[in-house]
Amino acid sequence: MLRGRTVSGVEYPVFILVGMAPFLLYRNTALRLMDSLRENRSLFGYKQIKPLDTYVARVIVETCIAATVYALLVFGFAWFGFDMSIHSPLEWVFTLLLGLLFAFGLGMFLALVTHALPSLKIVIRMAFFPLYFISGVLIPASYLPQTMMPVLLLNPFLHILELIRAEVLPHYTPVDGVSVTYVFTFTLVLLFLSLGAYRARRMHLISTKNG
Amino acid sequence: MFELRNVTKSYLTPKGRRYVFRNLSLAIPPGKNIGLIGRNGAGKSTLMRLLGGADVPDSGTIATDRSISWPVGLTGGFQGSMTGRDNIKFVCRIYGATGEAMREKVRYVQEFAEIGDWIDEPIKTYSSGMRSRVAFGLSMAFDFDYYLIDEVMSVGDAQFKRKCAEVFKDKLQRSNVVLVSHSMPEIEKLCDVVLLVRNGGIQVYDDVAKGIEAYNS
Numbered sequence: 001m002l003r004g005r006t007v008s009g010v011e012y013p014v015f016i017l018v019g020m021a022p023f024l025l026y027r028n029t030a031l032r033l034m035d036s037l038r039e040n041r042s043l044f045g046y047k048q049i050k051p052l053d054t055y056v057a058r059v060i061v062e063t064c065i066a067a068t069v070y071a072l073l074v075f076g077f078a079w080f081g082f083d084m085s086i087h088s089p090l091e092w093v094f095t096l097l098l099g100l101l102f103a104f105g106l107g108m109f110l111a112l113v114t115h116a117l118p119s120l121k122i123v124i125r126m127a128f129f130p131l132y133f134i135s136g137v138l139i140p141a142s143y144l145p146q147t148m149m150p151v152l153l154l155n156p157f158l159h160i161l162e163l164i165r166a167e168v169l170p171h172y173t174p175v176d177g178v179s180v181t182y183v184f185t186f187t188l189v190l191l192f193l194s195l196g197a198y199r200a201r202r203m204h205l206i207s208t209k210n211g
Numbered sequence: 212m213f214e215l216r217n218v219t220k221s222y223l224t225p226k227g228r229r230y231v232f233r234n235l236s237l238a239i240p241p242g243k244n245i246g247l248i249g250r251n252g253a254g255k256s257t258l259m260r261l262l263g264g265a266d267v268p269d270s271g272t273i274a275t276d277r278s279i280s281w282p283v284g285l286t287g288g289f290q291g292s293m294t295g296r297d298n299i300k301f302v303c304r305i306y307g308a309t310g311e312a313m314r315e316k317v318r319y320v321q322e323f324a325e326i327g328d329w330i331d332e333p334i335k336t337y338s339s340g341m342r343s344r345v346a347f348g349l350s351m352a353f354d355f356d357y358y359l360i361d362e363v364m365s366v367g368d369a370q371f372k373r374k375c376a377e378v379f380k381d382k383l384q385r386s387n388v389v390l391v392s393h394s395m396p397e398i399e400k401l402c403d404v405v406l407l408v409r410n411g412g413i414q415v416y417d418d419v420a421k422g423i424e425a426y427n428s
Binding site for chain 2: 002041042043044045046047048049203206
C-alpha cells in the first residue's frame with residue numbers, strides 16, 4: 001500500500017524517516033534537558049559535577065539512542081528495497097550537528113526558564129505538539145500555506161528539516177527562504193543567551209530543590 | 212579549619228521560603244573531629260552539605276583550606292540503575308583514579324563492604340545496610356582531610372560498626388571527620404567538638420559532654 005505513494009520523487013516512508021528521526025532527536029533533547037537537573041540531583045553531592053555536565057551527558061545519551069534507532073531503521077528499509085543512499089553526506093552530517101547544537105541551546109534555555117518557573121513545564125511540552133505540523137515533519141514545507149510562509153520561516157526547525165531533506169534526497173527542493181545562515185545565527189544567539197543565563201544562575205541550579 | 216561568614220541558607224517550598232540558617236558566622240578550629248547534633252530537620256545535613264561544597268549558601272561564604280570528601284549519606288550519591296561496580300568506577304573517575312588505581316579501589320570497596328558478587332547488581336536492589344556499607348567504604352578508599360559522614364554508620368550491624376571503628380582509627384591519625392549522628396555514644400567516642408544545630412543557629416561546644424547535655428535538655 002505504502003510503496004506506491006511518492007513525495008517529490010521519493011517514497012513516502014523514506015521521506016518521513018529522513019525528517020522525523022532528527023526532529024524527534026531534537027525535540028527529545030530539548031525536552032529532556034528540563035528534567036536533567038532533577039534526575040541527577042544526587043550527583044551534585046560530588047562538587048566536581050556541575051549542572052552543565054548533566055546537560056551535556058543528556059545530549060550524548062539522546063544522540064546515541066537516536067543514532068542507533070536510525071541506523072536500525074535505515075538498515076531495515078534498505079533490506080526491503082528502499083533506496084536509502086544519502087545525496088550529500090558531509091553537508092548532511094554538518095546540518096545534523098548544527099541542529100543538535102540548536103537543540104542543546106534551546107533545551108538549556110528551557111531548562112533555565114523552567115527552573116525559575118517550574119509550572120511552565122507543562123505549557124512548553126504542549127507547545128512542542130504544534131511544532132510537529134508547522135515544522136513540516138510529515139509533509140514537505142512547500143505543502144504548507146504559502147501566505148503564512150514569512151511567519152513559518154521564523155521557526156528554525158523548519159529550516160533544519162528542509163535542509164536535511166535536501167541533502168539526503170537527490171531531487172528535493174526546499175522552499176524559498178530556507179537558509180543555513182539563519183539557523184546558524186539563531187543557534188549562536190540562543191547559545192549565547194543560555195550559556196549567559198547559566199553562568200548567572202549556576203549557583204541557584206545546584207542549591208534550590210525545585211526544578 | 213572552617214570559617215563561615217554571614218551564611219544564609221533557605222529553601223523554596225510551595226508555601227514560601229524557609230530559612231535554615233540566617234546570617235550565621237562562626238569558625239571551627241582546625242584539627243578537630245566535629246560532631247553535628249540536633250533534632251530532625253534542624254539543618255544538620257544542610258550544614259554538612261554546605262561544608263562539603265555540595266550545596267551553596269544564598270549569601271555569605273564558607274572558607275576552608277582542607278580537602279573535603281563528598282557527603283557520605285544514606286541517600287544520594289549513587290545512580291540506582293547502575294551496578295555497584297559502575298558507581299564506584301564513576302566516583303573513581305571523578306576523583307582522578309584510573310587504571311590500576313581504580314581496580315585497587317574497586318577491590319577495596321568490595322572487600323570492605325563485604326558485598327561479594329552483589330557488586331555487579333544495580334544499586335537499587337541493595338538493602339539500606341549494603342548501600343551504606345558501599346557508600347562508607349567508597350569514601351574510605353580515598354584520602355581526604357575531612358570526611359563527611361551522615362548517619363551512615365548507624366544502620367550497619369554490630370560487625371560492620373566494629374569494622375568502621377577500626378578503619379576510622381587508622382584514618383583519624385591523619386584526617387578528621389565531620390559526623391552527623393543521633394547516637395550520642397558514637398559522638399562521644401569520635402568527636403572533639405560538638406556543634407548543636409537548633410532553631411536556625413549553631414552553638415559550638417568544645418566540651419563534648421556539655422554539648423550532649425544541652426542537646427538532651
